[in-house]
Amino acid sequence: MGKNNKRGQLVVISGPSGGGKSTVITEVRNQRSGLCFSVSYTTREPRQNEENGVQYNFVSRETFLQMIEQERFVEYACYQGNYYGTSKDAVDRLLEEGKDVLLDIEVQGAAAIRKLYPEAALIFLTPPSFHELERRLRGRHSESEEVIQGRLARAREEYLQIPMYHYLVINDKVADAAGEILAIMKAQDCRVSARLDMIKEDISL
Numbered sequence: 001m002g003k004n005n006k007r008g009q010l011v012v013i014s015g016p017s018g019g020g021k022s023t024v025i026t027e028v029r030n031q032r033s034g035l036c037f038s039v040s041y042t043t044r045e046p047r048q049n050e051e052n053g054v055q056y057n058f059v060s061r062e063t064f065l066q067m068i069e070q071e072r073f074v075e076y077a078c079y080q081g082n083y084y085g086t087s088k089d090a091v092d093r094l095l096e097e098g099k100d101v102l103l104d105i106e107v108q109g110a111a112a113i114r115k116l117y118p119e120a121a122l123i124f125l126t127p128p129s130f131h132e133l134e135r136r137l138r139g140r141h142s143e144s145e146e147v148i149q150g151r152l153a154r155a156r157e158e159y160l161q162i163p164m165y166h167y168l169v170i171n172d173k174v175a176d177a178a179g180e181i182l183a184i185m186k187a188q189d190c191r192v193s194a195r196l197d198m199i200k201e202d203i204s205l
């Protein structure tokens with residue numbers, strides 16, 4: 001474990017694809033040093049600006065299915081016809097080393113993490129409106145109309161799961177949304193369960 005035997009904190013961010021989640025996450029990572037982003041595995045094709053091992057580990061369906069069998073995922077889900085999964089080893093190792101870990105995963109994955117890691121903070125990040133989500137999705141110019149419609153329909157389903165989350169952040173301005181997520185992480189740092197170790201010599205619990 002890391003300094004003060006402190007286990008790292010786990011933060012889950014979900015939200016409709018195309019809503020500007022990656023931009024906000026990049027801003028959060030720039031401002032909170034030492035925050036680790038867990039690079040997921042996926043069977044989806046890389047987009048133009050994506051690099052293997054950076055945004056995702058891009059693998060074949062066959063490899064992904066093998067990894068499921070080998071129980072290599074802490075959670076995985078099928079989203080718009082592709083598999084996405086979080087590496088169990090990577091997350092547990094980082095938390096054990098006292099590092100904070102951020103997961104960008106969809107709602108089924110978030111539900112699984114909530115069960116397995118009850119101390120995790122679950123944040124739902126959404127654009128200010130559906131109209132704005134549609135505008136952002138179209139602005140990306142990387143997907144067909146069919147994919148865009150699929151993502152909008154999926155977003156509607158995901159909104160039904162918002163009550164499962166602990167926090168709701170509206171992504172109107174990137175800096176404000178990132179600021180709220182950083183504030184949530186700061187509050188998580190101050191939880192009694194995260195800090196008791198720091199004063200264990202002063203108290204006998």
Ligand code: 5GP
Nearest residue numbers: 017040076077079084085086104105106109
């Ligand atoms: P995209 O294809 O737009 O990169 O991602 C599609 C969705 O998959 C997003 O909602 C993203 O949060 C989610 N996602 C990415 N990695 C994982 C993962 O490891 N597990 C789960 N359950 N969802 C993921």
